[in-house]
Amino acid sequence: MIEEHVKLVLAKKVDVVKLTKEVLAIVKKLDKEYKVYAEISEDLALSQARALAKNPKGRFAGVFVSVKDGICVEDVQSRASSKILEGYKPPFSATAVQNLIEEGAIIIGKTVQDEFGFGGFCTNVGLGFDIPLNPLDKTRSVGGSSGGSAAITALASFPHIALGESTGGSIVNPASFCGVIGLCPTYGRVSRYGLIDYANSLDKIGPIAKNAKDAALALEVISGYDKKDSTSSKEKVPIYSNLKKDVTGLRVGIIKEAFGDDVSKVVKDSINKKIDELKKLGAKVEVVSLKKNIEYGIPAYYILATSEASTNLAKYCGMRYGATEKLEGSFNEYFSNIRSKNFGEEAKRRIILGTFARTSGYRDAYYIKAMKVRTIIIEEYKKAFEKYDVLISPTTPMTSPKFSEISKMTPLQHYMADVLTVGPNLAGLPHINIPIKTKDMPVGLMGISNHFEEGVLLSLAEVLTK
Amino acid sequence: MKFNTDVVIGLEIHIELDTKTKLFCGCSTKADKPNSSTCEICLGFPGSKPVLNKKAVDYSLRLCLATNSKIASELIFSRKNYFYPDMSKNYQITQYELPIGDGGELELSTSKKVGLVRIHIEEDPASLVHPAGMHDSAYVLVDYNRSGRPLCELVTQPELTSPEEARDFMKQLINVLRYLKIFDVNNGVIKADANISIKEGDYNRVEVKNITGFKEIERALNYEIQRQKQVVKEGKKIILETRAWDAQAGVTHSMRSKESEADYGYILDPDLVITDITNEWVKKIKDELPELPRDRAKRYVSEYKISADDAKVLTQDYDLAEFFNAVVKKTSPVQAARWARRELVRVLNYNNLEFSESKITPDGFATIVDLYDKKKITDNVAKKILEKLVIEKFDVKDYIKNEGLGVVSDSGKLEGVVKEVIKNNPKAVEEFKAGKGNALNFLVGQVMRQTRGAASPEEVIKIIKSLI
Numbered sequence: 001m002i003e004e005h006v007k008l009v010l011a012k013k014v015d016v017v018k019l020t021k022e023v024l025a026i027v028k029k030l031d032k033e034y035k036v037y038a039e040i041s042e043d044l045a046l047s048q049a050r051a052l053a054k055n056p057k058g059r060f061a062g063v064f065v066s067v068k069d070g071i072c073v074e075d076v077q078s079r080a081s082s083k084i085l086e087g088y089k090p091p092f093s094a095t096a097v098q099n100l101i102e103e104g105a106i107i108i109g110k111t112v113q114d115e116f117g118f119g120g121f122c123t124n125v126g127l128g129f130d131i132p133l134n135p136l137d138k139t140r141s142v143g144g145s146s147g148g149s150a151a152i153t154a155l156a157s158f159p160h161i162a163l164g165e166s167t168g169g170s171i172v173n174p175a176s177f178c179g180v181i182g183l184c185p186t187y188g189r190v191s192r193y194g195l196i197d198y199a200n201s202l203d204k205i206g207p208i209a210k211n212a213k214d215a216a217l218a219l220e221v222i223s224g225y226d227k228k229d230s231t232s233s234k235e236k237v238p239i240y241s242n243l244k245k246d247v248t249g250l251r252v253g254i255i256k257e258a259f260g261d262d263v264s265k266v267v268k269d270s271i272n273k274k275i276d277e278l279k280k281l282g283a284k285v286e287v288v289s290l291k292k293n294i295e296y297g298i299p300a301y302y303i304l305a306t307s308e309a310s311t312n313l314a315k316y317c318g319m320r321y322g323a324t325e326k327l328e329g330s331f332n333e334y335f336s337n338i339r340s341k342n343f344g345e346e347a348k349r350r351i352i353l354g355t356f357a358r359t360s361g362y363r364d365a366y367y368i369k370a371m372k373v374r375t376i377i378i379e380e381y382k383k384a385f386e387k388y389d390v391l392i393s394p395t396t397p398m399t400s401p402k403f404s405e406i407s408k409m410t411p412l413q414h415y416m417a418d419v420l421t422v423g424p425n426l427a428g429l430p431h432i433n434i435p436i437k438t439k440d441m442p443v444g445l446m447g448i449s450n451h452f453e454e455g456v457l458l459s460l461a462e463v464l465t466k
Numbered sequence: 467m468k469f470n471t472d473v474v475i476g477l478e479i480h481i482e483l484d485t486k487t488k489l490f491c492g493c494s495t496k497a498d499k500p501n502s503s504t505c506e507i508c509l510g511f512p513g514s515k516p517v518l519n520k521k522a523v524d525y526s527l528r529l530c531l532a533t534n535s536k537i538a539s540e541l542i543f544s545r546k547n548y549f550y551p552d553m554s555k556n557y558q559i560t561q562y563e564l565p566i567g568d569g570g571e572l573e574l575s576t577s578k579k580v581g582l583v584r585i586h587i588e589e590d591p592a593s594l595v596h597p598a599g600m601h602d603s604a605y606v607l608v609d610y611n612r613s614g615r616p617l618c619e620l621v622t623q624p625e626l627t628s629p630e631e632a633r634d635f636m637k638q639l640i641n642v643l644r645y646l647k648i649f650d651v652n653n654g655v656i657k658a659d660a661n662i663s664i665k666e667g668d669y670n671r672v673e674v675k676n677i678t679g680f681k682e683i684e685r686a687l688n689y690e691i692q693r694q695k696q697v698v699k700e701g702k703k704i705i706l707e708t709r710a711w712d713a714q715a716g717v718t719h720s721m722r723s724k725e726s727e728a729d730y731g732y733i734l735d736p737d738l739v740i741t742d743i744t745n746e747w748v749k750k751i752k753d754e755l756p757e758l759p760r761d762r763a764k765r766y767v768s769e770y771k772i773s774a775d776d777a778k779v780l781t782q783d784y785d786l787a788e789f790f791n792a793v794v795k796k797t798s799p800v801q802a803a804r805w806a807r808r809e810l811v812r813v814l815n816y817n818n819l820e821f822s823e824s825k826i827t828p829d830g831f832a833t834i835v836d837l838y839d840k841k842k843i844t845d846n847v848a849k850k851i852l853e854k855l856v857i858e859k860f861d862v863k864d865y866i867k868n869e870g871l872g873v874v875s876d877s878g879k880l881e882g883v884v885k886e887v888i889k890n891n892p893k894a895v896e897e898f899k900a901g902k903g904n905a906l907n908f909l910v911g912q913v914m915r916q917t918r919g920a921a922s923p924e925e926v927i928k929i930i931k932s933l934i
Contacts, residue, residue, distance in 0.1 A: 071513075072512070072513040078512075078513075080512070085512065088512070090506075090511065090512070090513060091506060091511070092506055092513075092514075094513060192515065193513070193514075193515055194513040194514075195513055196512040196513050197512070197513075197737075199736070200515075200735075200736035200737050201736035227517065228515060228517060229515050229517075229737075230515070230516075230517055230518065230737065230738055230739050231736075231737065231739055307733050308733065308736055310731075311545050311547050311557050311731075311733060314547060314549065314555065314556035314557055315510045315512070315554070315555045315556050316512075317549065317556060319551065319608075320509060320510070320511070320554070321511065321512075327605070331549070331550070331551045332549065335549055355731060358547075358731040358732065358733050359729050359731055360729050360731070363731070363732070367733060371734075
């Protein structure tokens with residue numbers, strides 16, 4: 001869809017300014033209904049459209065892009081959906097955003113997320129933010145934390161991709177709940193520069209799109225080494241959009257532990273049907289056990305992610321940007337006041353958890369041990385990839401729950417919803433949500449591939465969504 | 467640890483490395499206007515990421531090599547977490563698990579070797595400005611120009627036993643840093659935190675923070691010893707605490723007790739990849755390592771045939787050594803070394819000046835040494851001129867000419883002076899004839915006075931003896 005549109009724009013067969021005005025009108029209306037945006041960047045979009053109309057160029061010419069709130073866009077309020085960043089307009093754009101802009105993309109807004117990425121249902125939005133509603137059923141969650149990005153992608157009737165960000169599953173999870181493609185690339189594939197950190201050793205920016213081809217095109221533009229992010233990779237960026245439409249001989253491992261009693265029937269049935277389809281198409285399918293990662297993934301992930309998050313969030317203290325108060329009392333009193341008033345409940349919980357896990361006396365038992373577990377989990381995957389090209393599991397154990405169900409869940413039940421996605425995130429492995437339509441809410445099939453093998457996932461998605 | 471000396475001191479020294487840019491961003495380390503050298507990284511803006519300045523690592527490796535420290539195989543950075551208004555991120559990027567340098571030692575001027583615990587790299591916080599002074603300001607201002615400047619922290623073993631030794635350690639360290647060309651002595655800051663305990667206080671350790679420069683360290687520690695002695699004398703216990711040195715008031719005051727110290731909750735900094743410190747890297751630094759004091763001393767001995775003792779003293783002060791380098795191009799190295807080491811150092815000590823504070827120039831000094839060497843001025847005159855040259859600027863040759871201080875080599879003229887003295891001191895002449903040794907000295911002294919020291923004493927004695 002993007003490819004054809006870009007051709008038309010470059011050939012000046014589209015009135016980009018007119019289209020942009022129409023799109024802005026649509027997204028404003030959608031936002032009223034579904035609460036997907038934290039900020040609509042009307043001025044920026046129009047100025048980009050005008051420039052493009054004069055001089056159409058770039059691989060993303062005239063494509064509309066929604067950006068997760070936690071990914072900085074220069075001069076557009078970027079808050080990671082937290083009240084503590086009220087009014088913060090970054091003086092620079094994230095490298096991924098900058099790459100898209102340079103290729104002619106039109107940035108239409110910042111999408112709502114769980115505050116700083118802390119959630120799987122987009123119900124942990126910061127104070128003062130509305131919870132986004134699922135496009136397919138407004139009583140249900142869009143998933144999280146990149147919920148707004150997934151929802152607007154499902155809703156978009158125009159050439160569009162969204163940028164999401166995943167720390168423990170925040171791209172594939174909302175993509176699953178909203179029935180779209182969500183691709184979380186290899187750690188380091190896409191520069192994190194300009195991404196408001198949740199947990200730096202886990203954070204990855206990736207595209208959310210209506211189809212595999214669009215996701216591939218977006219990944220091509222945002223990937224690559226960036227000297228401003230030491231953890232970005234120098235690995236060459238392949239032409240992801242040359243999708244292979246054939247799975248003959250593809251070695252597929254079905255993750256045994258991902259089909260336990262906690263996984264709902266509709267999810268199991270839907271995935272099994274797709275597995276049968278793969279077999280028919282000539283894939284070599286086997287069952288593989290990844291016991292350690294299912295058993296220890298959640299605790300290791302939450303210890304490491306909250307440890308890093310608790311240090312990342314220390315900088316928000318009302319001094320240099322974001323929420324401020326009248327300067328009163330000692331700095332300790334002032335910082336505490338700002339942080340107490342402006343962080344949401346889950347942010348506070350994770351700060352406390354993470355601070356505990358790295359406090360001397362507990363550091364070895366939690367933080368250091370979790371790092372060791374992470375290495376063991378990576379080794380388990382690496383072994384599996386000696387035999388398989390792709391591993392398959394459901395993305396989430398259930399389809400999108402109702403808000404009424406979510407409100408009854410304990411924090412631990414919330415965390416357990418990530419059980420299938422934390423593994424590839426801890427290991428920095430690329431993974432994709434491939435949507436499966438059902439008569440109710442969509443099911444998500446998750447494919448995981450070896451480091452820098454995003455192409456395998458995109459091809460699989462192309463085949464399974466046709 | 468078992469101690470037995472009266473005083474036990476260990477130092478933690480922060481050295482500002484003289485790199486062009488900051489440790490994790492491209493901002494200049496030099497700035498005049500407050501907050502003029504800042505960016506999203508050193509201001510800790512959300513989304514910014516640090517990128518390591520390899521030059522700071524190179525410089526730290528130089529210090530590791532110069533102190534014979536064991537160099538780590540990997541470069542790892544951690545986050546040290548605490549809230550403070552001078553911290554842009556409320557954590558400081560530092561090295562915790564694995565410092566770049568481990569062990570090592572530094573030699574004092576007395577040849578005593580002081581062990582080092584570790585050397586690590588970290589970023590400097592911003593500076594806080596108290597507009598109405600530390601205690602009376604209603605608010606503080608933050609200047610982020612310093613935020614993110616590269617520091618090298620060096621921690622010693624508790625092996626120093628007096629404030630003088632602590633001062634000497636700092637002085638020798640600064641000297642090495644200057645040889646290594648990693649510290650700007652004029653604009654850079656070097657700060658020490660000192661752990662100090664005394665025998666009478668059962669070696670209960672007190673940390674004195676914020677001491678700048680080597681003169682201050684001696685003052686601060688002398689004060690602290692006296693304070694601790696007084697506490698013991700009053701029958702009280704010395705409590706484990708952190709105290710701040712107030713250089714203006716010349717006192718230390720309590721900041722906090724050790725028990726209430728922060729838990730820094732260190733984690734690895736996940737924004738900075740773990741980098742191998744390869745053998746090739748270390749070798750490159752080693753190959754390019756500037757000449758160290760001990761190497762220069764050896765070179766002086768072999769190249770200029772000066773004594774090992776002279777060479778050691780000269781090279782222990784970078785400025786003095788550089789001065790010597792300039793002087794030897796103009797005059798006899800052996801005489802220059804002898805005069806610099808004995809006389810120049812004596813005059814500096816007498817005036818309580820560091821070499822860098824003196825007015826002496828290589829030209830002036832070389833002229834004195836050269837004139838002495840060629841017997842154009844006497845030992846006495848040379849010393850007197852040197853004394854003057856340390857504290858004021860003037861042209862040596864003009865001065866000698868104007869004051870008539872050149873050796874009175876005209877023996878006819880000198881004979882006239884001696885005759886005059888003999889004529890005016892008949893009593894001394896009689897005594898001399900009677901064999902009293904003191905009488906000769908008296909007569910020589912009179913001649914020297916008349917010639918204002920410009921005569922050679924040997925020559926004078928010769929003439930006196932020939933005339934009486």
